[in-house]
Amino acid sequence: MVAAAGFVFAAVVYVLAVLTRAGQTIENAALRGADRDDVSETDAAWHALGQITVYSLAAAVVAVALVGVLRKRWDLTVAAVGVIVAGQLVVQVLKRWVLPRPGLVEVTGGYAHNSLPSGHTTIAMTVLFAAIIVVPWKWRGVMLFFVLPWATAIGQYTLTAKWHRLSDTLAADGIALAIAALASWWLQRKGSLTVYTGPRRAGRVVLVVFWSLIAAATLALGLILWGFPLAGEGLDADEWVVYLGAGTFASAGSLIAALTFLACWRRIH
Template identity: 80%
Template sequence: MPARLQHVNSRRWPAVAASGFVVAAVVYVLAVLTRAGQTIENAALRGADQDDVSETDAAWQALGEITVYSLAAAVVAVALVGVLRRRWDLAIAAVGVIVAGQAVVQVLKRFVLPRPALVEVTGDYAHNSLPSGHTTIAMTVLFAAVIVVPYRWRGVMLFFVLPWAVGIGQYTLTAKWHRLSDTLAADAIALSVAALASWWLARRGALERYEGPSRKPRSVLVVFWAFAGLVSLALGLFLWVVPLSREGLGADEWVIYLGGGSLASAGSLAAALVFLACWRRVH
């Protein structure tokens, strides 16, 4: 009999969940409650005006495909996978991740988190947009799929869903729908919600350790995404640290925007890889 995960280490899940909420809180404090944070992120939004029209159109198209109907279809799809596997617990956990993720971010964005007027802005720049609902949808759909899809098909699912989820976070900046902090906070909250759902499954004894041979193609993909995440992080930091250290808050807005896009991709990849690490050789 394979060892039950809860008998091995189920404490990883609450630790990951707590860490995600802490990261989201830190992002909010640094980016929203400081003058420097608001100035830099608003500069990135203005820098997006210089992006190629084709990139902006692609971003609007991708984000526009996320509607109430497509979200409902995603919920039905992950639930159906669980039902077909005769695993109602997985179906409940996967659907719960998507629904709870939206509930948390919408309540935080609309009713809880204020955006103080620390810099002079008008229009859409003045209202609070943290966390990003679109990024949360993309990441929770990814995490729900990891939970519900059979282990042998997880690599195939990741091949298609992970790049889409990461791209949505970056597209929110390109389309000027969200700031970098909105995306990073959404990544962290989605990870926390998914970790809590996984913890529930582990405590029920619903997860087992996979004892079969390792799947090389999946390992190659994960290594590739990890490398891509490190490159995106390094590039984003370089594009922010160098100009900001030289020119201060008046740094070139186009460069700040490019750095923000790289950091958004790095944040989404980091959240995805942390969740995958927790589910490594677990089904």
């Protein structure tokens, strides 16, 4: 069900944002609004995105695989590595050869080509999901403390750096979640997963509650930033406000995807 929802969500995002004139107009306004962001924020975004390379991706795959090998859990290793690899295969094929971007509004240069789904967002989210799969239950909270903030920030960084549109990040969130859910379903079918019956870990509960509140707050903020200006001024809304709304929606989308997958793995070895 989660996998189907992820794929459907990505498809709906593509239809609304790419195949409609209003969707393209709003997203292009957000890109222009990013020009008004602080230089330090833009530099931070470029630095964070620049660290995601073929070599760092390979290192992440090796690290995930190493955890599974040390645990002597080849099933988890295959599932976790498969999530990262399959994520890139799916989004690159969709972006380069399958999904067109019709010219419904006037744009120039690189903004005319299709950039959905975001490869960088997919890398960040699939690495997070793979870590949830392969890391032992008792260490999952520690892993989340370090990996979750980084993974969920990448989507927003792609907007700040003007590497991607909001729809690119949201579609990537949906696809990454769907692939991770399919891998988890495969593990469950194999009998690889067991229920943890021990006591709760208070620190992890606090962490999840905190990020749930952040997700709700960013989603609400995005609705406010887009709702009032777009309702009052329509597609002529201030580009800076549109950009801020897009950034909050990007953060909310990644957080909701992460928390959804984490909920599927609640108290699961």
